[in-house]
Amino acid sequence: MQNRFLLLSALMGAASVTARDVPANIRNFYDSIKAKGTCSNKLATGFYSKDNGPNTFSYCGDHIADSNVIYIKGTGANFADMDIDCDGEQNGRGDDGRCGNSHDTQSITSFQSQVAGYKKGINDLNAYVHPYVVFGNTGTKSGWKKFDPTAYGIKPLSIMAVVCNNKLIYGVWGDENGDDGPKPMVGEASISMATACFGTSMNGNNGHDENDVLYIAFPGSDAVPGANGANWGAGSWSSFENSIEGLGNRLIARIGGGSGGGGGTPTTSAKPPTPTGGYYCDWPGQCEGAKCQTYDDCGLDLICDATEKVCTMQGCQWPGHCLGAKCASHNDCSDPYECNAKFGYCWTRAA
Template identity: 65%
Template sequence: MPPLALLGAAAVSAREVPATIRSFYNSLGAAGSCCNKLATGFYASDDGPDTFSYCGDHLSDYNVVYIQGVGGALADMDVDCDGAQRAGSDDGRCNSSTDTQGETAFRSTVAGYGRGIADLDPFVHPYVVFGNEGSKPGWKTFDPRAYGVEPLSVVAVVCGDQLLYAIWGDTNGDDGAKPMVGEASIALATACFGSSMSGNNGHDATDVLYLAFAGSEAVPGADGAAWDVGSFEEFEASIAALGDRLVQRVGGRAGDSDEPPREGGWAGRSLG
């Protein structure tokens, strides 16, 4: 795998990862896995292990929830094309998707903002698919709202050695064979890893950090984001000030776990 500094070479220009977030990211990898597994048994890929968890190790100090596997793995980034693909934004890269749905989980809230859009646009809005729903027997589920993470709240994403801001905009359902984690809108995937991202081509390496913030202060609401703009750059810029405030919660260490690092070291790659 190429160095993280090169992974985002084809992506849009973004802010550098702050030192505290960089330290936090690296220390999660060094720890191996989280201790406070809010829910576990999820998959990053159809042919991989069910060893991924929603983690609450830092709910008490930083008030954040994140995804982590074992051996230092974080999450991957599959591409989600759900939502309202408005005329002018769709460039055809979602045509290869076999599971696109016409709406996102929080469509009614978006429409209720009264900003002239009926739903999130996967080509414009950088949203993260976070949480798992389903009613199949034995299906693994997780509702971030049970731990204070609110719909359409800001999520910090570390990908390709850059920091981007997204929103929690959709959830994973039980329409697939396995309960999955690690998915984001094509707008966010493109910003992270370039225009090769498409409906059937995501980022497979488990080196992406999705950092969700609990509390109502993480929600931009109707007036705190430019919901009706026509580009990723405009929308991401509109939530950047809020994102910058939220990441200041993070102090840089991965906690005081008594569990030693996993044998064999971190499967991911540290941020230099």
């Protein structure tokens, strides 16, 4: 009993450390799409957030053009709820018994093979350690509502931002909704994500019922931390979430700059981290000289050298004008980069 109390206390302490206030641009974005009501560009619709509720929830593409994001939206002021997912690695790491109430736990997540392929000492995502979001709907039932995020450029294990309980939490796209239930559902996340949002009262059979949770997905390869861009072998969800914070902060800088995006200026927390070794990276394993297999394993302005298999400086037409270089205008950046005027560095805007 004493050990259980200490574990719960640690989890609650981690929540207070990791949880961050919602930046102004994200708050304005949330409020503007809430006030608008129904999504105009429904990429897929007819989903439920509750078994006994309406099937009026949609994957919304209203802000693909101006912010390059996709999110879940209900009608009126509704977003989605947060049901609890306990799928994935079942080795007891971080397990405090709260998933024991779940009657629908699967031993693997949708992207188990990719996680194992990272070779970070884990075979799959762990619901207690990795704050992942269940996003997308698959299945073979006749008439079943489906949505494939990859058709819109969203990559497996890419960063997702979740606005919940007046907090902003970063996670990854880690699982999909199958057709094993009676209805096609949206609004589900791992128990660690639910803990970050709503505390340790969340368990395998007790989620958050209000439709006020905003799930934001980011199309593009730049949203994927890759093998070395996150602490996949972390011992706690707060450690994992902290390891993807830098990339999450850069991604949310997309939001609020276009028409209808809600306006506002991101807080300073959205600014890229101080360079390590002169180059931007979010995790020591993705800095210059780190081992790599693909570009996704390396930091913002680094590439994976195909011969040496190490992260190295991005080549470009003019030294000092590469990806991640400081800039004041587009003329300061080498093709195909442009200047991110808000934060003053060369970047690649996702298509």
